[in-house]
Amino acid sequence: MSVGKRIVKIIVGVVVVVLAILMILQPDWGYVLINAVLGIALLVSAIGSLIYYFRLARHMVGGRSTLFSGLIQLDLAVFTLTLTDLPKIFLMIYLVSVFGVTGVLRLARGLEARSRKAPAWYWSFLSGLFYVLIAFLCTIFISNNAIMVTIFSVGMLFMGVGNIVSSFYRSKIVYVQ
Amino acid sequence: MNKDFHYFGTYSAAILAGHSHEDALRIARSAFFVDLCTQPVLNSVGAPIEAATTMLAMEMADARSDIISQQDVTRTWASFHFLPYDLYSERKGCGKKYMQKYRLICKPNGDLLVDTVTQVKGKSLEATGLAMHVLADTWAHQNFAGTPSRVINDTNYHFFEILPDGSERRISLRPNPASPDDLIKGLFTGTMRQGKETSVMNLGHGRAGHLPDYSCMRYRYLPAWADYEEVIKDNPSDFMHAYCQMIYAMKYLKGEGGTFEKATYDTETVAPYKEKIEAIFEKRQTDDSEDWKAFGESLSGQEIPDFDTPDYLEEYHKAPEDKKDDTPMGRFILAALAQKSMVTNRVYKSGNILLGISGDYKDWGTKGIRAYLKLAKEVRKGGVI
Incomplete structure (x- = not known):
């Protein structure tokens, strides 16, 4: 992992932890801020993917996946940023869904890494399992706003701390000469 | 190519080219030292780090993503x-940023290979060894570029090994x-x-x-840059x-x-040994060192000692300051600086900054790159500057 990537991971981790704490302290409007941050992050990532596609990846075998990924992210970003006027419950359901999908993707990535005998596959697998569990618990307590927000915040805290911790991992890469 | 070809293989090629056992060993050691x-390593003996010819996994893992580090x-x-093949190649509809990467794709028999070989004529045997490593790698590493680039170097699931009986099996690479x-x-x-381009x-x-x-x-596969055209790679033929x-x-x-x-290939000299050499190439093993060693020893009638890196480094380390350039490692360092300097200059002059900015010594001086003063001094001794 490059130094730059480590720094970005730490910054993202700190932002997520701060947002989680904010949500616990201010359950009435903290989620709106989280939604806005999520939307802007998706927008930035989408624009980056599209620029990468048009400058470089369009000449690459399989490069169209970058275009589709950028368009889907853009669509999600616009959708996320338009959710601010909805009742709180809908917004929370959306955020919980994002969390659940992230968990499922991590689970799948962990299983794929395991099938390829990649080291440390279990980190991706276990974190995915945890995210799915958080999403599941949030769904169970959907009628109790306070508990749901607390569970969701715990999940975010885990995500933020995980980002910070993983930035200190020793990099293992294949040496090819 | 690994130690087997770069050390033992290069030794036998040097013997067939007419070198003595001692000279062939100097060439082979230098050819292999490129991978070390x-x-x-250079820091440990107080040598200029600009002469590095390879990087450790950890060095690469911790490389920053800014342009200077790239x-x-x-x-x-x-x-x-990964010596670039054609610094002026064209491809329709591609922007400058893409073309800078595309033009670094390595293939055999490019103009830079001619420059690599001709610039070491009349130089040390260590320079010859280094050039032989570069030459050999243009065959093994063809179709890839020596720059971190997903759009050039990526591969996908369309990757099949062609087995000796002609059947095929899908290759799945594990990141372990x-x-x-x-x-x-x-x-x-x-x-x-x-997904990151410059990872x-x-x-x-x-x-x-x-x-x-x-x-x-x-094997056959789809290089990321080849516009969905499959490449069939025949290593035994390429290595020959x-x-x-x-x-x-x-x-x-x-x-x-x-x-x-x-x-141009000296097939005439190789002809009497062709079957033996082909048998080594075809043997299904990851390390051919023993076979190459036996073949080299049968040619020269001398034992080929294993390459002792600490001795190589120690000799340089212990030499007085004014005698360091006369040690094998000192001569290797000069050859490495010359090669890096030449390739960077050619690439920069083609309008490509992916290797850095390069200026002619007579116009620029060394502008803070002190290690290259050593090279300038050496070239001046030869009357080139």
Whole structure:
């Protein structure tokens, strides 16, 4: 992992932890801020993917996946940023869904890494399992706003701390000469 | 290509080119040292780190993603392991940024190979060895570029090994550096898929694992840059071309023949040994060192000692300051600086800054790059500047 990537991971981790704490302290409007941050992050990532596609990846075998990924992210970003006027419950359901999908993707990535005998596959697998569990618990307590927000915040805290911790991992890469 | 070809293989090629046992050993040691000469190694003996010819895994993992760090990585890998084929190639509809990467794709018989070989004529045997490493790698590492680039170096699931009986099996590369490759079971290690364009995982042939380095491998795959055109890689044939070209090049460097021509191979010298050499190439194993050693010893009648790196370094380290350049490692360092300087200059003059900015010494001086003063001094001694 490059130094730059480590720094970005730490910054993202700190932002997520701060947002989680904010949500616990201010359950009435903290989620709106989280939604806005999520939307802007998706927008930035989408624009980056599209620029990468048009400058470089369009000449690459399989490069169209970058275009589709950028368009889907853009669509999600616009959708996320338009959710601010909805009742709180809908917004929370959306955020919980994002969390659940992230968990499922991590689970799948962990299983794929395991099938390829990649080291440390279990980190991706276990974190995915945890995210799915958080999403599941949030769904169970959907009628109790306070508990749901607390569970969701715990999940975010885990995500933020995980980002910070993983930035200190020793990099293992294949040496090819 | 690994120690087997770069050390033992180069030794036997040097013997066939007419070198003595001692000279062939100097050439072979230098050819192999290209894979060992990292910045930490150079630091440990107080040598200039700019002469590094390879990088440790940790050095690459911790490389920053800014342009200067990318240039450092590219300068090292493109100069010694992935020599660019055509710095002025054209491709319709591609922007400048893409073309800068595309033009760094390595293939045999490019103009830079001619420059690499001709510039070491009349120089040390260590310079010859270094040039032979670069030459051999243009065959093994062809179709990949010595710069971290997903759009050039990535591979995908369309990757099949062609087995000796003509049947095929899909190759699935595992990103696990701890498990060794198994040619019998078809288990290979490659770098992880990374979406980031300049991730070090996308450097050189990392996404194809060590397959390009095994002499027995035949496979077909889709290079990321090839516009969905499949490439069939026949390593035994490519390695034989590399071997014959090395002998031709070393004969030229010894003074036989007037000019070094591209795509010329000394098949005549190799003919009496062709079957033996082909048998080594075809043997399904990850390390051919024992076979190459036996073949080299049968040619020279002398034992080929294993390469003792600490001795190589110690001799340089212990030499007085004014005598360091006369040690084998000192001569290797000069050759490495010359090669890096030449390739960077050619690439920069083609309008490509991926290896860094380069200026002619007579116009610029060394502008803070003190290590290159050593090279300038040496060139001046030869009356070139």
